[in-house]
Amino acid sequence: MVKLLLFECRKHFLKKSIVTVILLFSVLNVVKIYSVYDQTSLLSKSTGSDWNDLYWEMYEEFGGTITKEKIDKLMSIYGPLDKQTADKTASTAIDNPNTYTGNVYNDTYFFRWNFVNPMEYAYMYRSYANDVVTAAKENLTFFESLGNQYEYKKNAAIADRYIGRVISDFSYTEMYENYIHYDFSAFLVILICMYVLINVFVSEKETEMDVLLLTTKAGGTKTVIAKIMTSAIFVCIVCFWFWLIDFAAFSTIFGSLEATSSPLYVIENFANSSIGISLGEYVVLSDLLKTAGILVLSLVFLLISTLFKNALFPFIISLFTTFGFIYMQELYMGSGHILLKILNPFALVVNRELFRKTEFVSLFGYPVISYVPAFLFAAAWGTLCILSIVILIRKNTVNRKG
Amino acid sequence: MKVTFKDISKQYKGKYALENFNSELENGIYGLLGANGAGKTTLINIFVGILKSDKGQVLINDVDVRSLGIEFLSHIGYLQQYPQFYKNFKVMDFLRYMCVLKDIPKEQGEKRAKELLEIVNLSDASTKKIGALSGGMRQRVGIAQAMLNDPDILILDEPTAGLDPQERIRFRNLITKFSENRIVLLATHIVSDIEYIANQVILLKDGQLLKQDSPQALARGIEGKVWNVTATENTIEEKLKHLKISNMMRNQDGIHLRVINDEKPDAHAVNIQPNLEDVFLYYSGDGERW
Incomplete structure (x- = not known):
């Protein structure tokens, strides 16, 4: 089997054209990440300010464990600035020597956006989490009195997940914030997989090798399994390559790995997250789930390709299928149709939508956090695709010869 | 085996x-x-x-x-x-x-x-x-x-x-x-x-x-059923229409046709040795005419 896998790799994946596409897309990905930094980071030069050096200087003072002293010191700087700019009558001079940035308004925004707001969110999160726990516990009593076991269990799970949540450190989260909302590399990986995998079965038909394969001992199901396995290995390698580029490029361009050990809910969009792991752990989990999602999509591409004799039609159909998955994802992303959302294997690719909220699905009357059934559904889709491929390949060859 | x-x-x-x-x-x-x-x-x-x-x-x-x-x-x-x-x-x-x-x-x-x-x-x-x-x-x-x-x-x-x-x-x-x-x-x-x-x-x-x-x-099975027939420009069309022909060659004597037929196709036809192509045509070429 190992030899068969190696030959399959050589046959379909070790090609100059594929390596070239991967390298070109990698460069494109880095350029895109730079443009994300350039357009969204408060510390980038093109946002019109030059806050980078000042930020890290202040971060030395205010970063780390949030203490009363730090808050007092920050407010002693920000309070007067806020007052001065409240009625918009402060000086607009840009060379004011009594300011940090040369301008009072600029100073205000600098501290508000970079320190005050994020620190306030971090500081207040404990109380927010406590409120959620209190509400969930009240619901427990209520639903118990109604005899509604499902809602009771759901609220018990919420209380259990939110209890003790606290953000004790103030850290620079801009890099992670952008990193976990970045989907372009996943789109590139899907395109690469589509381009490469469509040919895995089609090329056998184009070269008439499918018939010859069936007349050899290992050319039937064994070869189909080898093709699926090598395709999966290829997808994993391409995914991990791009996830590595993503992480390396984001941390280099944003110039920081701060907040790696901070909890996921340090990102405001994840305040209601169902999991309490660190950002560093979430990156690994997210990358694994993205890879799983792309694996399932790749199996769909392989399945589509088994139905055709040349690469053009399956490529077009796969492209439209992908757009269909993306459309469905967009359609149900923020809606209450949780089941329709998690049925879509693309939900694993943009998995932040599964983790940023605490949503439950009833599984045999038991509330299960939505990412579990989403993963199970994706696994079911994948298994269904594999079975269909194994059955269809032989059938198609036989029908074609017939 | x-x-x-x-x-x-x-x-x-x-x-x-x-x-x-x-x-x-x-x-x-x-x-x-x-x-x-x-x-x-x-x-x-x-x-x-x-x-x-x-x-x-x-x-x-x-x-x-x-x-x-x-x-x-x-x-x-x-x-x-x-x-x-x-x-x-x-x-x-x-x-x-x-x-x-x-x-x-x-x-x-x-x-x-x-x-x-x-x-x-x-x-x-x-x-x-x-x-x-x-x-x-x-x-x-x-x-x-x-x-x-x-x-x-x-x-x-x-x-x-x-x-x-x-x-x-x-x-x-x-x-x-x-x-x-x-x-x-x-x-x-x-x-x-x-x-x-x-x-x-x-x-x-x-x-x-x-x-x-x-x-x-x-x-051997079709011996006596393959003939060499010589045609002229005037008779060729008629022969092409009615006879099963495995080969046709033009030379100075006229047009030589290799005809597969159970009976002698014309008075001047000469019986010749059949080959596998004739056999193939004899058995599988029913109704095939020019």
Whole structure:
């Protein structure tokens, strides 16, 4: 089997054209990440300010464990600035020597956006989490009195997940914030997989090798399994390559790995997250789930390709299928149709939508956090695709010869 | 080795591609001859297990091949019509891959592949990419891969299609070389491919077995039915309309027609020795007129 896998790799994946596409897309990905930094980071030069050096200087003072002293010191700087700019009558001079940035308004925004707001969110999160726990516990009593076991269990799970949540450190989260909302590399990986995998079965038909394969001992199901396995290995390698580029490029361009050990809910969009792991752990989990999602999509591409004799039609159909998955994802992303959302294997690719909220699905009357059934559904889709491929390949060859 | 086809039938959409086909093959070259659509490829696909017959059995030494399971495949070597193989593979690497598919141990496969490349005169091309080979060379790679597992039965489906005359002759000689102690089943609609090398010819028409015999016996079977008729410009049209003609040649004497007819077509017709092409036309060319 190992030899068969190696030959399959050589046959379909070790090609100059594929390596070239991967390298070109990698460069494109880095350029895109730079443009994300350039357009969204408060510390980038093109946002019109030059806050980078000042930020890290202040971060030395205010970063780390949030203490009363730090808050007092920050407010002693920000309070007067806020007052001065409240009625918009402060000086607009840009060379004011009594300011940090040369301008009072600029100073205000600098501290508000970079320190005050994020620190306030971090500081207040404990109380927010406590409120959620209190509400969930009240619901427990209520639903118990109604005899509604499902809602009771759901609220018990919420209380259990939110209890003790606290953000004790103030850290620079801009890099992670952008990193976990970045989907372009996943789109590139899907395109690469589509381009490469469509040919895995089609090329056998184009070269008439499918018939010859069936007349050899290992050319039937064994070869189909080898093709699926090598395709999966290829997808994993391409995914991990791009996830590595993503992480390396984001941390280099944003110039920081701060907040790696901070909890996921340090990102405001994840305040209601169902999991309490660190950002560093979430990156690994997210990358694994993205890879799983792309694996399932790749199996769909392989399945589509088994139905055709040349690469053009399956490529077009796969492209439209992908757009269909993306459309469905967009359609149900923020809606209450949780089941329709998690049925879509693309939900694993943009998995932040599964983790940023605490949503439950009833599984045999038991509330299960939505990412579990989403993963199970994706696994079911994948298994269904594999079975269909194994059955269809032989059938198609036989029908074609017939 | 003995192969028996017993009442093999296969239908597509209610039409027989093969109907009650019975035949017995022993070591030697068998030419499976028939027009396009006669059922040659269907028979081969049933034989190699790609297609399932609706009815009947294929037996090897009186054992049903279905009971042999996947082991049956170690008895056969197969070369399909118009093989392209993998253009980015080198010849030797392709043979190595085929060894893996045929479950041949590495050392044994390596040795056998080198021997076969020597026999098919491709040793110098072993490091060339398949995409860079000519059609004839690719076909020789094809027969080498079919022979890798030293099969008892070699099945070749129209192997000379698209080859130039020189390559065709070279390929015929290779088939003869490989036919020792094995059954070679060669499907073709090109009569010259098998006329001089086949021990027996199986004539198929519309899925039915018309005849199975040696080429000489088949030719003897239509002795007295092939004629040389000389026509003029004035009479040619009439003759073309009414006679079954296997060849036509114009020279100074007039137009010489090779006519297949049960009776003497005209008073001046001269009886001539039939060849396999005449046999093919006699049996499978019903109603074919110019």
